[in-house]
Amino acid sequence: LSVAESASGLYEKLLGGDRRAAARLISMVERGDIAARAVLKMLYAHTGNAHIIGLTGPPGSGKSTLAGRLAGEYLRKGQSVGIVCVDPTSPFTGGALLGDRVRMQELSADPEVFIRSMGTRGAMGGLSVATNDVIDILDAFGKDYIIVETVGAGQVEIEVVQYVHTSVVVTMPGAGDEIQAIKAGILEIGDVFVVNKSDRQGTQSAVADLEMMIETAPGGDEVCWKPPVMCTAAASGEGVEELIETIEQHADYLRMTGLLEQKTEQRMKAELLNILDLRVSLAARKALDEEVAGKELVRMMVARQVDPYSAADVMVAYLLERAGGEEL
Amino acid sequence: LSVAESASGLYEKLLGGDRRAAARLISMVERGDIAARAVLKMLYAHTGNAHIIGLTGPPGSGKSTLAGRLAGEYLRKGQSVGIVCVDPTSPFTGGALLGDRVRMQELSADPEVFIRSMGTRGAMGGLSVATNDVIDILDAFGKDYIIVETVGAGQVEIEVVQYVHTSVVVTMPGAGDEIQAIKAGILEIGDVFVVNKSDRQGTQSAVADLEMMIETAPGGDEVCWKPPVMCTAAASGEGVEELIETIEQHADYLRMTGLLEQKTEQRMKAELLNILDLRVSLAARKALDEEVAGKELVRMMVARQVDPYSAADVMVAYLLERAGGEEL
Numbered sequence: 001l002s003v004a005e006s007a008s009g010l011y012e013k014l015l016g017g018d019r020r021a022a023a024r025l026i027s028m029v030e031r032g033d034i035a036a037r038a039v040l041k042m043l044y045a046h047t048g049n050a051h052i053i054g055l056t057g058p059p060g061s062g063k064s065t066l067a068g069r070l071a072g073e074y075l076r077k078g079q080s081v082g083i084v085c086v087d088p089t090s091p092f093t094g095g096a097l098l099g100d101r102v103r104m105q106e107l108s109a110d111p112e113v114f115i116r117s118m119g120t121r122g123a124m125g126g127l128s129v130a131t132n133d134v135i136d137i138l139d140a141f142g143k144d145y146i147i148v149e150t151v152g153a154g155q156v157e158i159e160v161v162q163y164v165h166t167s168v169v170v171t172m173p174g175a176g177d178e179i180q181a182i183k184a185g186i187l188e189i190g191d192v193f194v195v196n197k198s199d200r201q202g203t204q205s206a207v208a209d210l211e212m213m214i215e216t217a218p219g220g221d222e223v224c225w226k227p228p229v230m231c232t233a234a235a236s237g238e239g240v241e242e243l244i245e246t247i248e249q250h251a252d253y254l255r256m257t258g259l260l261e262q263k264t265e266q267r268m269k270a271e272l273l274n275i276l277d278l279r280v281s282l283a284a285r286k287a288l289d290e291e292v293a294g295k296e297l298v299r300m301m302v303a304r305q306v307d308p309y310s311a312a313d314v315m316v317a318y319l320l321e322r323a324g325g326e327e328l
Numbered sequence: 329l330s331v332a333e334s335a336s337g338l339y340e341k342l343l344g345g346d347r348r349a350a351a352r353l354i355s356m357v358e359r360g361d362i363a364a365r366a367v368l369k370m371l372y373a374h375t376g377n378a379h380i381i382g383l384t385g386p387p388g389s390g391k392s393t394l395a396g397r398l399a400g401e402y403l404r405k406g407q408s409v410g411i412v413c414v415d416p417t418s419p420f421t422g423g424a425l426l427g428d429r430v431r432m433q434e435l436s437a438d439p440e441v442f443i444r445s446m447g448t449r450g451a452m453g454g455l456s457v458a459t460n461d462v463i464d465i466l467d468a469f470g471k472d473y474i475i476v477e478t479v480g481a482g483q484v485e486i487e488v489v490q491y492v493h494t495s496v497v498v499t500m501p502g503a504g505d506e507i508q509a510i511k512a513g514i515l516e517i518g519d520v521f522v523v524n525k526s527d528r529q530g531t532q533s534a535v536a537d538l539e540m541m542i543e544t545a546p547g548g549d550e551v552c553w554k555p556p557v558m559c560t561a562a563a564s565g566e567g568v569e570e571l572i573e574t575i576e577q578h579a580d581y582l583r584m585t586g587l588l589e590q591k592t593e594q595r596m597k598a599e600l601l602n603i604l605d606l607r608v609s610l611a612a613r614k615a616l617d618e619e620v621a622g623k624e625l626v627r628m629m630v631a632r633q634v635d636p637y638s639a640a641d642v643m644v645a646y647l648l649e650r651a652g653g654e655e656l
Contacts (some may be wrong), residue, residue, distance in 0.1 A: 037637050044635030268629040269616050271636040276643055280608045288597050301596040307372030308599040309365050315604055320648055
């Protein structure tokens with residue numbers, strides 16, 4: 001009862017614009033505190049208003065600085081912004097800001113901005129679930145734009161970026177190798193490409209490379225939105241206004257074509273599947289690590305008396321037997 | 329019945345050393361063909377003899393060339409080798425060899441080597457499951473050493489490398505930024521560090537950087553194995569023999585301390601959990617995409633009438649209702 005009370009209390013405060021309530025709920029999500037679920041369930045009806053922007057690309061391309069510039073520009077236009085930094089390589093979570101985030105720290109003093117770093121430790125193995133929860137919280141909290149910055153271009157980041165509305169892939173001059181290495185996965189998720197640090201040498205050839213990749217990408221003919229390649233120098237702010245205009249054009253395109261709803265549907269499905277996976281994983285891991293039957297199953301696998309597929313059959317039966325719903 | 333027959337036929341052939349049978353089973357695994365499970369279940373009792381070596385590190389560090397050199401050296405010593413290339417950014421699978429794998433192509437003509445590239449497309453979203461299956465197949469097929477090369481350093485690769493016996497992290501001179509970017513995740517999984525392309529400038533400072541990171545890594549005092557930093561020039565073969573000796577020392581260390589069994593246990597658990605996750609995901613995704621109840625659930629989420637957590641509750645109940653075991 002006291003949990004239910006504080007859940008609805010938190011819910012009311014959050015909808016009333018209380019930043020500390022939002023921060024508290026996000027911390028609960030990061031800790032994997034299941035008491036957060038009750039609030040998330042209530043908040044959900046208030047989501048769906050924010051435009052979600054993804055920023056991804058190789059380390060060193062200046063994504064953080066660009067995120068800060070974008071946020072600053074949105075604020076100047078009278079709009080509110082949330083920033084979520086997703087870093088699966090970092091154990092840090094919560095308020096932890098990475099080294100070059102001085103501008104972000106300045107920004108975070110602004111009441112219209114909300115910045116949060118997500119690492120792996122806090123999210124209890126469910127980084128995708130936690131990230132989507134935080135996006136939902138910031139959305140319900142009334143942010144007009146939510147910028148999801150991911151570090152690196154691994155599977156988790158690509159996964160997360162698939163759920164955003166406009167995916168901006170950031171690179172820089174001279175990052176040719178990195179682009180080559182990631183292009184297979186990255187090309188497919190980019191709605192807008194940015195060559196940042198465009199005051200450096202090699203910008204034109206980086207732009208040309210990207211344009212050629214986009215031109216020759218499979219399936220490129222079937223879509224009406226051809227990802228533009230833009231230049232920014234986030235450190236000085238050059239090109240940021242044009243980038244915002246392009247993001248706006250992409251948002252219009254999504255609305256006009258019905259793709260926005262399709263993307264939303266995709267994200268909802270992914271959220272559900274991620275939550276489901278996490279629950280099953282946690283329940284199964286707990287059984288294997290802590291329960292007699294689970295430990296015995298592991299012992300038999302190590303002794304090669306049971307194979308992993310048969311063990312999975314046993315585990316399914318075991319989880320089903322116990323599951324009243326709450327356990328999973 | 330014909331499936332059961334061909335399963336046991338495939339099993340017999342594979343244990344008899346038939347390469348084409350092994351290739352066929354691996355292709356089935358990559359396609360997500362559930363008929364492979366029957367064979368995998370039988371094969372499992374014959375696993376546990378191979379030493380599994382992981383090779384991970386930033387793109388361009390020469391992992392493929394090093395894998396080829398290691399394999400060549402093992403062959404020269406009269407041992408058999410399997411190589412699995414895991415590339416989550418690539419849609420390719422099966423026999424697909426990456427651009428710079430000329431040496432690998434030469435190697436693959438040798439009957440004592442077995443090379444396989446794993447991409448995302450074939451593995452049906454279960455790259456970890458498929459990779460572990462392929463490792464088990466090569467193990468049962470009698471390979472003495474299995475080299476698992478991963479491309480990049482994302483979450484999937486780190487996951488996969490956690491299941492190997494000896495994890496070799498490969499970098500190169502001048503890759504400082506990449507090391508910084510990945511060190512949080514990579515340091516913890518490295519048993520041996522290699523500065524490849526050691527004929528280039530900057531090798532000594534790369535070695536010094538790595539040694540300092542290892543020295544200052546948290547928890548470093550508690551373990552008896554201090555990861556050595558080695559130099560190789562895979563293109564010429566320099567340092568490869570020393571690397572093999574170090575891998576042997578690490579294998580001895582694992583056996584003597586009982587850590588080998590602990591690692592095996594960890595891998596078994598992970599295999600089971602990955603299989604379980606994949607089954608639940610596939611069953612749930614199928615329900616959401618193809619079944620009336622699932623589609624209705626998605627529609628209600630998009631309309632913000634049901635939140636993802638409540639939807640997950642519904643889905644758990646739905647899957648339970650249908651599940652006789654085989655469905656999951």
